[in-house]
Amino acid sequence: MSSKSGTLPRDLTATQQWLVRRFNLGALREGQAEVVWELLQGKRVLFVAPTGHGKSLCYQALAASPWSEGIVLVFQPLIALMTEQVERARAQGLRAAPLNSNLSQDEQVDVLAQAKAGDLEILFLAPERQANPLWLESVAELIIKGVVIDEAHCISQWGHDFRPAYRQLIRTTMGLGRRTPVLAVTATAPAQVMEDVSSQISPEGTPVTMIRLPSGRSNLRLGAMSVDGLVERLAVLRQISSEHQGQTGLAYLPTKQDVGIASEFLRSEGFAAQSYHGGLNAEERAERIEPWQTGAVDIMCATSALGMGIDHANIRWVLHLGLPDSLIRYVQEIGRAGRDGEASLALAIDDAKTAGLDEWMLNSTTPPLEEYRAVSERIALTEGITRTDLIIALDIPETPIQRILDDLVDGQLVQRDGKPYKYRWTGGEPSAVVIDDHEAREMRRRFLEETRRYPGADACRGHVLATAMGDASSAVCGICDNCAGWRRTVDPSAFASATRFLDNYSLPLPGRGELRGGRALALYKVGTLGNAVASIKYGGAPLSDGVINRALKLLREGSDYAGAKFDQIACLPSAKGAGPSFAKGVAAHLGLPLVLLEKTRPTSAQKRFRSKLLKQRNVRGAFRVPEGTPPASTVLLIDDIWDSGVSMQEAARLFGSAVVYPLTLARTRHTDGQ
Structure with a gap:
């Protein structure tokens, strides 16, 4: 110095x-x-x-x-x-x-x-x-x-x-x-x-x-409860928001899709709520944070992307509607409550139906060792290979394969050069590659397991968290649900509100490429219609007139279709499912011609592929418009279920300069990083 x-x-x-x-x-x-x-x-x-x-x-x-x-x-x-x-x-x-x-x-x-x-x-x-x-x-x-x-x-x-x-x-x-x-x-x-x-x-x-310094806050009242499914999670969110009417709150949810659903539900119930997630650009993030920090908005629904740098002293409650990947993250996130020293609530909601996200969270931070070795062996077989070619060869999604390549380069096992980058093997025997992060992966798995045990713990919550963080102090807090003996249950009226909302909730479909934004009538396997779609697709149940009427109302009143004057309805080919019958019903009620797209070749089920690139290759050039179909200026493109959206995007390319809007019966959950 x-x-x-x-x-x-x-x-x-x-x-x-x-x-x-x-x-x-x-x-x-x-x-x-x-x-x-x-x-x-x-x-x-x-x-x-x-x-x-x-x-x-x-x-x-x-x-x-x-x-x-x-x-x-x-x-x-x-x-x-x-x-x-x-x-x-x-x-x-x-x-x-x-x-x-x-x-x-x-x-x-x-x-x-x-x-x-x-x-x-x-x-x-x-x-x-x-x-x-x-x-x-x-x-x-x-x-x-x-x-x-x-x-x-x-x-x-x-x-x-x-x-x-x-x-x-x-x-x-x-x-x-x-x-x-x-x-x-x-x-x-x-x-x-x-x-x-x-x-x-x-x-x-x-x-x-x-x-x-100790990680805990003596003014935090810690608690946990178990629920069953999205409707109960939303009901608890409704309860907490109502109990703290007019106070600043923060609800953490596992995915971007959950964040959107939760914030829209709260707004439908009259609460001032905003949403925040990692898919927003810097300007959008600032626009959403500012009204929450100034008090114009009471409740923020967010993924873990909302965290570092949050300067909000009077957050009165933090609710986790789905547990994070570690108690380390949990302690950091609940530490945003009560920074002014006033009493605040931190409640963890354990939903067994979100447990399937655990492996996804684990793989998103540390790919498994076998994928490191698969990438290493493929690179070693070539004189140089691009990331795109590796994705095609191995069907490893873009984010984890980039992490693997960065680690191999950092470990001096692979050389990266050229434009676009090519990767060349410079290490020893690729099948014997040992990555330090493999040990980290096992540690993170233990972190996950520790977090899953937290809601069921019968000891003082503060003591459990302090022990996990390695705090020297282990005194009981005296105010958590286990110390003070308070318990929460799902309120029937809040449950009814959440049920009504999900029964009538339509999900946004993102605009990508030639496809404008649109709507799915329901969340797949959630709510009355979402469950009915599964029965229609796989159980042969008939399509009701109520579903058609719901679609017609959405087309008339939904902001996604405002000003659209359709002159043609098109439908993707489907081996099974309700897409064609749904499209026929909509077309008949609107008095518009229906175009049933045709397959040019067999394709595999999209769920067989992990990477978006292979999903795109699977359907590229696989559809065509029947010969003699007149051109259209505005098309409503219909399918039964939106998963990755890749098939709909490919079909939209067939209509040239026409404006194409999507409409589906349902949208699946947690796909493509949602």
Whole structure:
């Protein structure tokens, strides 16, 4: 750490006094002074403290310290979080800036010029930035005063949110001088994660100071209950929302589709609710977060994408409608409640019908070892192969195969070059490949199993969570459902409301390619119609007039079809199912011609394929419009069930310049990342 001027605080007390003066504080929070004192000594520190505990003050203090020169680099995973932290740093009189993809190339050049000239004290950037050519050209010219790794659990292979881009951060910190301070911060980290992060940020022989505060909040009333199916989950959401009318709440759900259903249900019941998930772009995320944080919206329904950087002190309840993949994540997410110290509720809902998502969650974070070996063996058979060709050969979906390729490249078993990238094998015997993440996968499986046991635990909830996090304190909380003896059941009136909603709920169908957005009349195997569709498709049950009438009403009144003047109805060919009879009924009532598309060749059932690419290849060119069919300007394209939507998208291509809208009887659940 290069000297600037003056003398460092002589001890912890002097550090506390300086912090209080510099940041105009009445008092410091536990651990803050200790962290800053260690950093000022040029140490490496891992600081684990609950959400909202003031971890950002620690790296602001490092940037503000007058005893060394240079810039503090803060690596953060989210652009929205960077923006917020830049504003906070500037409010403390620090010269701060972000460096991210929201900036134009000229703006990025300007920020880096300021950093090299010494005109910035703190720079916020994403871990992925380390591979950017502009950054690589500039970093050697920076005087680095310290490095901060925010959300440091992302480094750890044991963590609930491991991110491959964080691996380069390990190399960055290892390459720094031993006297350059490094701060890793996170809200939740049990012993395994702390030890792993510590080893990742410390060159051999360099000690890491680990400062860990208890993860629990004494003002949180913890509870759990079991339900059976989506209707009961929605009923509990209705109950909690009603009990906390006008208060800020946060409901976590497993998938984007669940989030959409829950938020629409609440709005139909008169609650001010919003939805948030990882499929939104940065502008959409900001638009949805802002009214919730300002109080214009009471309830946020979200996937785990809503997390890092949320600054909302008065959340009165957090409800998990489906358990997350680890108690680590659960503790972090419920830690967003009651940050103002007021009493708040954290309720976990265990639904056995969501258990099938466990393996999906596990595979989304760590593909199985056999897939690593399958990819390795396929690459080794070639002189170079693209990712697309690997997907075609192995039918491994895009996200996990990219993770596998990144890991093989990182492990120096595969070389990646060319445009498009080609992968060449450079390792040993591919069938013997051992990936460190295989052990991590088994650890994550144990995390999942631990989480599944949580609702059925009869001990103090606070004690169970504290033990899982490795907290030193194990005192019982006295206020959880097990300690205080309170229990919840599904309220009959809320159940009735949820049942009515699902019986009449139509799902959005996304617009893709030549296909506009449309609707499915029901959720497959949910509600009266959703269950009826399964009987119609596989049990031969007849299609009722009520279903046709429901479709006609949706076409007349639904916003997805507003202004559409159909001149043709088309239907995909179906070996079994209600698609053709449904299309005939709709066409007859609208008085429009019906076009039954024909098969040009046999296809396999789409559910046989995992990757979207192979689903697309399965139906590419497999349909045709019958000869003599007159051209149309606006087409209603009908099928019985929407799963991936790939067949509908392919069929839409047949109609040239016509505007094509989809309509289906039902949409399946949790497909293609939904």
